[in-house]
Amino acid sequence: MFQLLQWFHSQGIITEHIRIQQITQTSYGVLASQSIPPNQTIITIPLHLCIFSDDLLNNHYSRYKKYYPHIFNIQLNEDAEFNTLVLYILLQKDNQSSLHKPYFDYVKQPQNVLSWNQQQVDLILDLNLKKTIQKMRIGLELNFSRFVTFFKEQFKKELSYDLFLYAYQFVMTRCFGGDHHLQSSCLVPFGDMLNHHDKCQTKQKIIGTNLVFITTKPIKENEEIYNFFGEHGNSFLLCWYGFTYDDNIYDKIYLSYEDDQIKEVSCYEFTKSNFKLKYYKNCQLQQDLLNLNKQQCKFNLLPNSNQKISQIY
Template sequence: MATEAKRAKVDDGAELSPLQNFLQWCDRVGLVLSKKVCVSKEGTVAEYGMLALDSIQEGEVLFTIPRSALLHQGTTKVSALLEKERSSLESSSGWVPLLLSLLYEYTSAQSHWKPYLSLWSDFKTLDHPMFWSEEERDGLLKGTGVPEAVDRDLVNIRQEYTDVALPFMSKHPEMWSPDTHTLELYTQLVAFVMAYSFQEPQEEDDDEDDEDDCGDEEKIPNPPMMVPMADMLNHVSKHNANLEFTPDSLKMVCVRPIKKDEEVFNTYGQMANWQLLHMYGFTEPYRQNCNDTADVPVGSLHRAAARGIKSDLERQQLEERWETVTQTLEGKSAFVFGKHGCLTDTELHTALKVLCMSKSEFSEFKDNEGWEEDEEDEDDETICRALSNEGLPELTSSWKRLLHDAASVTLRAYGDGEQEVERVLAGDRALMKDEAAVARLSCRQKKALQVRYGQKAILHRLMDLTKS
């Protein structure tokens, strides 16, 4: 650990900085930090980050966090109360116990985690789109799916606070006060959990074949938890470190060599730019995010299939086929395309197959109540290749036309719905090439541009690959 960061006071008796205070707290709780790294705000891509003070080899442990230093509903001072009344804290997110823990600890002067939580004096600096104005979200992120996701979040947060958290806090005024622990603070802490929490991976079930196990129960994900120090690392898709979980501790391990003065990057998973912005408040540069994606909403495919329909009979036939498609999609709202093709290939393959059947084929399909066995067992690898960038140009003309039109419908949604596709793409394309113009954009405008243009570029390529 850098000696400058550990120094208790400077010569004039000035108070410790929040970072110095946090690093001293890490020493006290037994968090072991390698001497080859340091935490800094300088030389990092955003806010706090971790830098290499020396070259680091693959497999080296960068820091070890004892489980007693983790902050969650089982380690907080109010853990016994939360456990006693956990049945009243159930919600769709499953986050209420952690959020109540954070509400208490963040506002308690005696909190064990105060040096850690004091690193964030204002959670709005995370700059999630939920803190943007509605006009900014709708104007800068139209078509990306982010405004709709944020609207759902805000509705769910308000409902969860009003229906679950607030009644619980009112029962325990000695611990919480609605005047202090407001909806605004609750919302900010949701953003904090979204941006900085970790979830422990599910343990593999060794008894999968046990005759008493029905095998149909959906596993409940482990609740999120706050992991001091691990959450200081920034994310890139091509990361060089990874968090490992053991029974006694969590360890950040180097997964590829890191040179001196390079930043240490963790990964938050395979995240598209719209997901990074929605969940964490940042984006990766357009070409650097190898996990970027664009959605083709299921509704776009339906509108594309409805093009050219001229009679009530044709409309009826389409809706009959569409009912079959929606049953196979099982609630999925979009087909996802990445930089190398469709990521939801099985669902899209089924939809295209049903929608492009001849009358006689669909009649036979209905009579058989589904696929013939040889059709049902189509090879996954074959389907994957067919809907990859290499396979798309080789699809039958009816499939290509339907995909091309669906991509066109989707692209137009980024504009006013009536603009030509090329005009929808042209503005952002020209802006991306003008470094001086990009430099003049606000931080929010830059992040929105990365999201919009990345998605538009994937959809435009899809159109190119499916030209008849």
């Protein structure tokens, strides 16, 4: 960690009133080293360190977008930006002269449910969540086969599954989505040190040539400082990022209906269903939920509802 922080600061990243601390045996977080008022800049990251997918597509990989549109053209593949970031990691991870090699070297094992074995998947009680994980694995295999062909034709070399899985999960667990602050999906070294929570106390903004993280509310000394990945329940967070947390206000229960009768209860939204679909936040007591029996209410992610899967930085 010390060497990574040295690299961050040598590249012009400025931090104020924060420190990096190990939160669990497998994860780190950003904590306030003193009380911080709102509207305080706590992290400044030069934009040249951020890896923007649109910059790669337009200025570096445009020929790939032309000749491999099924992988890199956003009009034909909605994951084109994602795939572009995956390609950057595949090409730069072992490049000794790459600006980002220290960043890639330190993040050794980005993991989510794609790393689980079948026994671990079988522990999940929600059948719809299991189906989602299976679809994710099928999608991963399809994407890998496309990249294997692409690498053979463009670089005359083999692509290993382990390296591809590393790059794929790296982007899944660390990518910032494009919004009104960021022009496209991107990787943000140091910015991805902030863990997710719905009680986020920061926002991001581009000021000049820097991406800055600014506090939105008072933060106490030694309090963990969070980012916000979106309005996601634990089932989505588990699949995409590889972690869950208690009291997630965006957790939902999905009830499938047929002829006004509840047929199924799920913690994960059905991708395809012939039933009418409704959802309720867990904290709400709806009459429908009161009428469910215990057998129908097996919507927990895992047998132990307090079990967490922590992301490894």
